[in-house]
Amino acid sequence: QKEVEQNSGPLSVPEGAIASLNCTYSDRVSQSFFWYRQYSGKSPELIMSIYSNGDKEDGRFTAQLNKASQYVSLLIRDSQPSDSATYLCAVGSGGYQKVTFGTGTKLQVIP
Amino acid sequence: KAGVTQTPRYLIKTRGQQVTLSCSPISGHRSVSWYQQTPGQGLQFLFEYFSETQRNKGNFPGRFSGRQFSNSRSEMNVSTLELGDSALYLCASSPFIGRPGEQYFGPGTRLTVT
Numbered sequence: 225q226k227e228v229e230q231n232s233g234p235l236s237v238p239e240g241a242i243a244s245l246n247c248t249y250s251d252r253v254s255q256s257f258f259w260y261r262q263y264s265g266k267s268p269e270l271i272m273s274i275y276s277n278g279d280k281e282d283g284r285f286t287a288q289l290n291k292a293s294q295y296v297s298l299l300i301r302d303s304q305p306s307d308s309a310t311y312l313c314a315v316g317s318g319g320y321q322k323v324t325f326g327t328g329t330k331l332q333v334i335p
Numbered sequence: 336k337a338g339v340t341q342t343p344r345y346l347i348k349t350r351g352q353q354v355t356l357s358c359s360p361i362s363g364h365r366s367v368s369w370y371q372q373t374p375g376q377g378l379q380f381l382f383e384y385f386s387e388t389q390r391n392k393g394n395f396p397g398r399f400s401g402r403q404f405s406n407s408r409s410e411m412n413v414s415t416l417e418l419g420d421s422a423l424y425l426c427a428s429s430p431f432i433g434r435p436g437e438q439y440f441g442p443g444t445r446l447t448v449t
Contacts, residue, residue, distance in 0.1 A: 258436045267425060267440035312378060316436040322391040323368065323436045327377035
């Protein structure tokens with residue numbers, strides 16, 4: 225079983241819609257959770273971090289964490305074509321928060 | 336502030352050779368992590384250094400090693416290269432002690448092993 229799982233997609237949504245990206249993790253004692261965006265040919269870029277259960281909003285992005293279900297999600301409201309990218313979920317575990325990445329979900333926003 | 340820099344950006348090596356990649360973190364960042372990215376396996380953690388000490392290590396063979404210098408610059412070495420080592424190697428730095436997941440990535444070094 226992979227430590228951090230994501231649906232590879234592609235997830236296609238129309239412009240202006242809400243894109244919902246999901247991630248599950250296997251280590252119950254994971255303490256830190258991140259979403260990175262990676263455009264084709266570019267490096268990953270941190271867009272959200274979340275450390276406690278519940279929702280965290282930043283502009284059009286909302287990260288949701290449910291530790292009991294070992295589930296973290298990212299909602300992108302009012303999706304734009306510029307949001308088209310691969311979204312990587314990352315989870316930190318252990319004393320020094322070793323970071324494990326999922327394989328990413330490719331998002332396509334259709335104009 | 337300048338971002339994370341990595342040198343070289345591209346490298347072609349022959350199977351059996353060794354290679355050293357370099358990473359300069361953002362000024363003031365003391366945590367440096369290395370990742371291997373391939374189309375099949377995604378982004379895989381190699382190791383993390385903080386204050387010249389390796390704090391975390393991924394599941395890679397001993398052919399992969401690294402170090403960090405007192406100025407926080409880091410190097411990664413791969414010995415006895417194999418074809419499967421062809422990948423994009425990414426370095427990331429973080430300013431946060433205990434929160435290495437909040438990190439900034441460099442542009443990467445594209446290694447091709449022939």
